[in-house]
């Protein structure tokens with residue numbers, strides 16, 4: 001099969017007062033680990049809800065492995081597992097019963113029970129299978145939520161902010177789990193507000209902003225395209241100091257105690273000249289750190305520029 005994992009074609013969504021999606025078109029390739037990012041109110045959840053068949057598009061279409069989510073919804077739903085943000089469950093079932101029941105809703109029988117046990121093991125829930133869900137901690141419920149979306153072994157998995165509010169250890173477990181799923185051939189779509197998470201995990205990034213796809217790019221290319229580098233200088237004043245020269249002052253992003261943070265344009269602002277300028281003003285440089293821009297820096301820059309240049313709409 002050569003169909004993309006998910007194909008969005010001119011997807012539109014209008015609510016009474018909001019144009020939440022303004023014609024979004026792109027493909028998520030089979031087998032990739034895709035990061036869907038965007039500021040609050042950008043339209044990510046709306047796009048996911050339409051893909052999952054929970055909301056109807058006002059225009060355009062979405063297909064999962066070539067199956068239209070409206071006209072061929074059974075096959076589309078079978079191919080897709082969506083891990084939602086909230087767990088809706090019947091508190092009287094045990095974890096294992098609930099997962100088996102969920103598999104039943106998806107049209108699967110006992111053939112997936114070994115897979116359910118494997119999920120429990122890989123999500124470190126193996127000793128919780130017999131517990132009722134209401135006895136579980138928040139972090140364990142989160143893992144059950146993931147298992148629930150995967151009971152039918154969907155080829156395409158969407159994770160909607162899977163690590164919001166979870167501790168570092170569980171975050172690591174979930175990262176490894178999703179990586180392993182991806183390595184086993186599942187396409188992963190991740191939405192997250194933790195940009196370092198997207199930077200760590202994703203092959204390709206899409207950024208939605210005000211209902212439009214603003215960026216669709218390989219992560220490496222996106223990180224490489226950003227023409228900045230950050231320089232932090234730890235200073236100690238020796239006797240009299242003067243104001244920094246203009247060519248240094250205009251690069252200053254922040255002063256934190258004895259540390260000066262600067263943002264240098266690659267190929268235009270040179271570290272040697274900055275250091276000379278700082279020394280010339282009477283400072284001793286105790287330590288130097290340089291850092292390439294992170295996805296977070298790029299995200300802020302791209303989404304801020306858009307706000308300032310073309311759109312003054314305020315998002316939630």
Ligand SMILES: Nc1ncnc2c1ncn2[C@@H]1O[C@H](COP(=O)(O)OP(=O)(O)OP(=O)(O)O)[C@@H](O)[C@H]1O
Nearest residue numbers: 015018020038039040041042043044045046047316
């Ligand atoms: N049921 C609804 N009725 C009316 N407007 C809605 C509804 N759901 C979402 N919206 C609006 O549509 C826009 C997109 O919202 P959406 O929840 O898809 O954004 P998001 O990118 O998922 O944001 P967040 O990161 O905050 O979850 C927002 O302006 C939101 O207020």
